[in-house]
Amino acid sequence: QLQxxxxxxxxxxxxxxxxxxxxxxxxxxxxSSYYWxxxxxxxxxxxxxxxxxxxxxxxxxxxxxxxxxxxSVDTSKNQFSLKLSSVTAADTAVYYCARHFxxxxxMDVWGQGTTVTVSS
Amino acid sequence: QAGLTQxxxxxxxxxxxxxxxCTGNSNNVGxxxxxxxxxxxxxPPKLLSYRNNNRPSGISERFSASRSGNTASLTITGLQPxxxxxxxxxxxxxxxxxxxxxxxxxxxxx
Numbered sequence: 536q537l538q539x540x541x542x543x544x545x546x547x548x549x550x551x552x553x554x555x556x557x558x559x560x561x562x563x564x565x566x567s568s569y570y571w572x573x574x575x576x577x578x579x580x581x582x583x584x585x586x587x588x589x590x591x592x593x594x595x596x597x598x599x600x601x602x603x604x605x606x607s608v609d610t611s612k613n614q615f616s617l618k619l620s621s622v623t624a625a626d627t628a629v630y631y632c633a634r635h636f637x638x639x640x641x642m643d644v645w646g647q648g649t650t651v652t653v654s655s
Numbered sequence: 656q657a658g659l660t661q662x663x664x665x666x667x668x669x670x671x672x673x674x675x676x677c678t679g680n681s682n683n684v685g686x687x688x689x690x691x692x693x694x695x696x697x698x699p700p701k702l703l704s705y706r707n708n709n710r711p712s713g714i715s716e717r718f719s720a721s722r723s724g725n726t727a728s729l730t731i732t733g734l735q736p737x738x739x740x741x742x743x744x745x746x747x748x749x750x751x752x753x754x755x756x757x758x759x760x761x762x763x764x765x
Contacts, residue, residue: 572754582692582700582743584754597753631699639747641690641705648699 537562539632539646547626547653553619557632557646564613565590570635572642573606573617575628583628587635588615595638622653658755659684659744666763671734675760677727677744683755684746689727691720692743694759700743703729731762739764 543555557571564571572587586596588606596604600619608615619626629650633642660678667673677689688707692700704710704720707727717732727746731738744757 581759582745582756584745584756587754595752598751636705639687639706641692641702641745642700643702643705643711645699645701 537634537644539634539644541630541632541646541649543649543651545650545652547622547651548655549623549653550621553617553622553626553651553653555617555630555632555649555651557615557617559613559615559634564608564615565610568637570595570638571608571615572633572635574631574633574642575626576631576648577625577628585617585619585630587638624653627651627653658748658751659689659746659757661742661744661757661760663758664761664763666765667734668765669734669736673731673734673738673762675729675731675742675744675762677729677757679725679727679746679748679755681725682750683748684722684727684744685725686749687747688722689720689744689746691718691727691729692745694741694743696740703742734764736764738762 538560540558547553570587573585586606588594603620605618629648631648632646634644635642690705691703694700703718707722708720741759743759
């Protein structure tokens with residue numbers, strides 16, 4: 536059974552870079568037709584897509600975050616990662632990684648989420 | 656700011672039917688269809704349907720989705736206490752090349 540697990544610092548200082556990794560187990564990140572995405576949810580608010588990546592390295596980003604986001608993939612480790620630069624308190628959220636079939640299908644497997652707080 | 660529009664809340668009685676709506680445009684819901692997610696407090700979202708009315712394995716037939724033009728709907732029949740949750744719609748926007756989400760609907764089962 537495919538599982539995703541987010542990891543990374545729970546506290547990041549303002550203006551610094553948030554870095555998270557999603558480890559995929561029970562399946563290969565190199566499976567064709569699957570994309571791997573990052574989604575976040577600020578406290579008490581709704582879901583916001585950050586971006587997605589294919590195992591080949593092809594990426595799609597939320598236009599509102601594009602200037603600050605980098606998503607990369609490491610197929611040898613079966614992981615993909617998120618970097619969000621110049622963070623502010625508005626970036627405080629639960630960050631989820633998820634899988635979606637093709638680019639247009641829904642996100643069918645989700646990690647448990649990791650809380651990231653931006654504070655000095 | 657959410658890209659898709661959902662009512663903030665819906666309340667229905669036990670064993671009744673609830674229909675949740677999600678309005679987008681011709682670049683997202685009207686083009687690629689919508690996916691629906693259920694989220695209980697403190698848990699990650701769970702996919703209920705994708706591309707309008709395809710249910711992943713293990714999802715109850717009480718959940719059915721449809722689309723009319725730029726509006727997608729999720730119908731939940733025979734409401735149970737465990738259906739009380741937040742429901743989000745999402746869709747790929749071909750003009751933005753991005754996923755967009757609705758703001759979510761909180762379903763209360765009375």
